[in-house]
Amino acid sequence: MPVFTDGFENNFAPWTGIVADPVSGTPSIVSSPVHHGVKAMSNWLAAVNYAYKTLDADYPHLFVRLYLQVNGLQDAVGRYFKVITLRDASGAVRAQVGLAASGSGVYQWELWVEGVLMQYTDAVVPNHWYCIEIEFDSTTGIHRLYRDGELIITNTTASTAAIREVDVGATEINYWYASAYFDCVAVSETYNGPEVGPTLVTYSSSPITVPATIDGQIVPSGGKIEVPLNSTITVIVPQEVTA
Amino acid sequence: MVKYRFDRWEDGSTSTTRTLIVTGDLTITAYYIPVTHQVGYNSTPIAVPATIDGQTVQPGQAITVEDGQQITVTVPESVEV
Numbered sequence: 422m423p424v425f426t427d428g429f430e431n432n433f434a435p436w437t438g439i440v441a442d443p444v445s446g447t448p449s450i451v452s453s454p455v456h457h458g459v460k461a462m463s464n465w466l467a468a469v470n471y472a473y474k475t476l477d478a479d480y481p482h483l484f485v486r487l488y489l490q491v492n493g494l495q496d497a498v499g500r501y502f503k504v505i506t507l508r509d510a511s512g513a514v515r516a517q518v519g520l521a522a523s524g525s526g527v528y529q530w531e532l533w534v535e536g537v538l539m540q541y542t543d544a545v546v547p548n549h550w551y552c553i554e555i556e557f558d559s560t561t562g563i564h565r566l567y568r569d570g571e572l573i574i575t576n577t578t579a580s581t582a583a584i585r586e587v588d589v590g591a592t593e594i595n596y597w598y599a600s601a602y603f604d605c606v607a608v609s610e611t612y613n614g615p616e617v618g619p620t621l622v623t624y625s626s627s628p629i630t631v632p633a634t635i636d637g638q639i640v641p642s643g644g645k646i647e648v649p650l651n652s653t654i655t656v657i658v659p660q661e662v663t664a
Numbered sequence: 665m666v667k668y669r670f671d672r673w674e675d676g677s678t679s680t681t682r683t684l685i686v687t688g689d690l691t692i693t694a695y696y697i698p699v700t701h702q703v704g705y706n707s708t709p710i711a712v713p714a715t716i717d718g719q720t721v722q723p724g725q726a727i728t729v730e731d732g733q734q735i736t737v738t739v740p741e742s743v744e745v
Contacts, residue, residue: 620686620688620689620690621689621690622686622689622690622691622692623689623690623691623692624691624692624693624694625691625692625693625694626693626694626695626696627693627694627695627696628696629668629696631668631694631696633694648686649686650686650687650688651685651686651687652685652686653683653684653685653686654683654684654686655681655682655683655684656681656682656683656684656692657680657681657682658670658680658694659670659680660669660670660680661667661668661669661670661699662667662668662696663665663666663667663668664665664666664668
């Protein structure tokens, strides 16, 4: 069941609020880069600044997916930033997802649960969208982190918490000095996975213009329609026309 | 007005209904060709060639014309055999 989805197309309106640093960090809306749609959130990674959503209930089992891109990497050991923080109804931090540098161009995705850290070393590159999804599950005590649909971390720290608030952005920081971009946030009780599609089907006819019917929708010659990736479509054209 | 009939898709398939699994952006193209007719010519009791749209056609021959195309057929007023 979807709990909350947003791609910042209506700026921060769907969110409960934002947290901004008075000097060097305020979440902002940008038109580039975007993963999908025409807007994304940008956060300068030098101070805590993020958008937060208070959920309609407490969720002991919750999935939070987002797309993340950074325009710069830090080599210095100990530099990190966290991009997802999950809090219970009291505001206590229960789980976090972040990226850390350990020097010489080595980076780790991090999954913190109840303060216990598990890491996964990855060849992270700047200016690339990563699909990051955390699964927090206090009913089983098995918490997972997925990168681009691949399970990369399992954290089996016990927790009795239920999640009430989702924070997205620079939720914790140790001076990264780059911009991070966030898009296509999906909060659900089931695995979201990477976005699929839509993809573009372009139809044309030659040497005359004849419309086609694609899944019941009339498409003129030269027209385009969006369909879900990996979907099956049926295209029908007339046997005879007069032109 | 000219009548056209469906000939093929860009992949060579020839059914007007096509089912595809979309695994990425794609472009599909339907190709049409004009509908044509055969016009046969004969003369009797003697073999007299005709001119159809400037083309000489012998008795027993046929030419192909597009649907809706207007043609002009000319035969000689008199012949000697």
